[in-house]
């Protein structure tokens with residue numbers, strides 16, 4: 001409530017302020033999409049409302065965009081850059097660097113025109129732009145992200161702008177922005193234009209209400225397998241859980257933009273919308289759940305970074321990519337919240353939630369560098385080195401937020417967890433008041449408990465091993481890096497494989513298999529009569545490790561071109577599970593009390 005009041009007050013101040021002085025003139029962009037002529041390029045024209053000053057003589061394209069943590073260098077896609085005077089006479093201009101064009105006569109320039117290629121189908125040597133952050137144009141649809149079509153004269157990043165898109169009749173357009181009667185989308189500055197992607201084409205759409213907020217869903221599906229209405233239906237419970245988690249949605253209108261075609265590349269969050277480029281396949285309950293998990297994550301970004309972010313995000317640098325040490329907050333906390341709000345909303349059972357945690361810890365240990373701190377990951381997110389570790393922000397980053405929640409609950413006696421602190425911070429700061437990039441760890445600790453400063457030092461600024469066992473123990477959840485289930489399984493020992501002749505050969509052979517006559521280099525032809533293929537071999541290897549102890553199995557191998565069958569007996573081994581979480585059936589009353597607080601929105 002308080003938040004809505006504050007936003008309302010701000011709007012009043014703004015509108016009275018505007019009445020007293022003339023509104024700043026808008027930059028007018030026109031983008032023409034004509035798939036009959038070209039399905040690779042967009043034509044862009046910018047009309048300048050005023051003369052450019054000398055220090056505005058450079059036209060800038062984006063080197064990156066907020067929330068992407070990747071180098072984009074949009075100048076690479078620009079063709080045929082031209083400047084014109086008021087009479088339409090061409091003026092000189094020249095390219096200064098990848099993303100900058102110099103205007104020879106800024107005071108005479110009234111219009112800038114260029115062609116910009118779509119990012120999906122335009123080959124590049126490096127820094128391939130994620131699909132959801134790029135642009136696409138096909139005969140029946142287009143995806144536009146602001147920075148993939150628009151640039152700005154230097155010094156005019158904060159100038160209001162309007163954008164009209166000329167597109168084929170019969171197409172629909174979906175965006176968080178709503179066009180005016182003349183078809184113009186208005187943005188208060190370049191940042192907002194970048195923050196407001198537009199999906200156009202043969203779309204289906206559906207809307208729902210969440211409290212006072214309107215939620216719209218726009219969907220492009222190449223062969224119409226997925227439609228807006230059932231997809232929104234599948235997401236409805238999650239949206240309800242999100243509303244309970246957030247109490248009051250900090251937005252009036254929110255748009256989900258879905259693009260289903262040949263491959264899944266993920267999703268990109270914005271302040272009032274999010275966009276998804278996913279593989280088109282039937283909307284089974286499993287697929288709907290995985291889309292919902294993703295949507296929960298992107299939707300929660302309306303809390304952070306939208307309402308809690310440092311000045312690095314507030315004054316975004318489109319010229320030079322700059323990392324923030326608080327990526328743990330923007331992505332880690334968001335990923336934690338996406339699953340936690342579904343657990344607390346009763347959408348997923350606790351056992352499933354614990355399996356999600358297991359997967360996240362496994363990623364950290366098996367696929368990432370556990371010694372690479374989250375702070376370093378944030379600061380280096382634009383470098384190749386940082387990009388290699390980037391996926392871990394959703395894994396160890398989320399686990400770190402989960403532990404922070406547990407620590408806050410413990411210190412507050414079950415009264416105030418991470419959710420409650422985030423909601424306080426969102427109220428205190430909000431969309432246009434950044435937290436301090438430098439002092440946020442200190443400020444967060446001041447707002448909560450001194451012990452939290454130490455938490456940040458250990459697990460965000462440094463990369464100390466996460467105390468999973470100790471922290472989950474507080475709520476009566478057991479954790480073991482290696483857990484013996486007590487069951488006995490049959491195993492054929494540790495073997496290694498390498499591709500050979502379009503199939504697989506043994507690269508490493510266990511003592512058990514050696515004893516049956518298998519040698520390094522033998523082609524693995526069949527297991528218990530079932531042929532080994534690239535598609536089935538994972539399942540086969542699992543089966544080889546998890547049968548009955550002492551069971552006889554048959555391997556068909558090809559030794560130096562000669563096929564033979566060998567019979568082996570599996571040896572007994574202990575069944576183990578790695579990174580294992582389980583509810584402790586013997587939890588103490590104290591643990592149960594904190595678990596109760598942990599499982600609900602306080």
Ligand SMILES: [Zn+2]
Pocket residue numbers: 269297298301330331334
């Ligand atoms: Zn995210």
